[in-house]
Amino acid sequence: MNTVPARLDHIVLATPDLAATVGEFARRTGVVPAPGGVHLGHGTRNHLVGLGGRSYLEILGPDPEQPEPGGPRPFGVDGLDAPRTLTWAISPPDLDAAVAAARARGYDTGDVRDMSRRRPDGGLLRWRLTDGGSPHPSGLVPFLIDWGSTPHPSASGLPVTPLLELTATAPDPDEIRSLLALLGTGLALSEGPAAFSFTVDTPNGPVTFD
Template sequence: MSTIPPRLDHFVLATPDLAATVAEFTRRTGVTPAPGGVHVGLGTRNHLVGLGDRAYLEIIGPDPRQPEPAGPRPFGVDGLAGPRTLTWAISPPDLDRAVATARAHGYDPGDVRGMSRRRPDGTLLEWRLTDGGDPHPSGLVPFLIDWGDTAHPTASGLPVTALLEVSATAPDPDEIRPLLTALGTELPLSRGPVGLSFTVDTPNGPVTFT
């Protein structure tokens, strides 16, 4: 049985030191993540690796070329002691309907807002996502994303480390499962400290990130 969540769009691997984390990913896997782009005004940038199909890994961290942002950087990267798989995203066929359905089932994924970034070649990417109005603190409940008319990041010729397995642990898995069902997805869950991990196939063999 597949452990890959339905409608998976991407995982978020956040880090306080983007260059060091990209170098470590390259060392462990033998695959160099591609520069993704800059989140202007938010003080972050990212690198990307395809996971197969329409899924990818986002490695996000502070952008030293930008001035200090007015507010906290996304995903709390400044407060991290090291790289960590913080959360994940799914891409439903109809974002607005998925939000309404989740609310009807008792879970509010938050309001939908627009975001953008520029790729190194200058191409502007625009998307919409839920802002986590009622986020689960574990990061095990995904946010929702819709790329609209923008080409999906995996269409840009990313290097690929095929996704082999996904797993997660939570002190009370039964608290998480109904929220995943409300969003139309699943996550292999077992009891334990909060954790989200995935394993990819690489030239150096299977590698797991947590």
């Protein structure tokens, strides 16, 4: 199987300490992630690295400059004690059609909702994504995203570390494969506890993150 999933939009590496994780990524790879922006009202911000083509890595963590959000931060960031690759996103050609098709075949991707992020230059990015509804709880099944008319983050001059592979382990790989097939993508899977691993090509050679 191709170890770069079809329709990959981005990989989410979440952390309880954004500055420390960005620094560690830079030390290991020789590439400094670019500031992405602030998720206002959600208590998080991110840094980004291009993965080649129309895909990127999102390093996401708490934003110390925002007040405590009214609810939990996205992706369970509040419960992390170390950086962890939590999930990934795909970008289907038609988000609403993909959601409807998955539901018709027995998989609920969750409802589609609007999101936004303020870039460091003040520009506002807007996108739509599935909110999780009743997905596989491991995060191995991706959420869906549509950037609409907003310029894609990968087109914003990001530093790039080409993605060599994204792989995962799962207690029941066949179950995950069947759900991924409903979404028109795939993931190199083997049996084991639910977890991700991705490898990027860098000036320091291939580097793997979990």
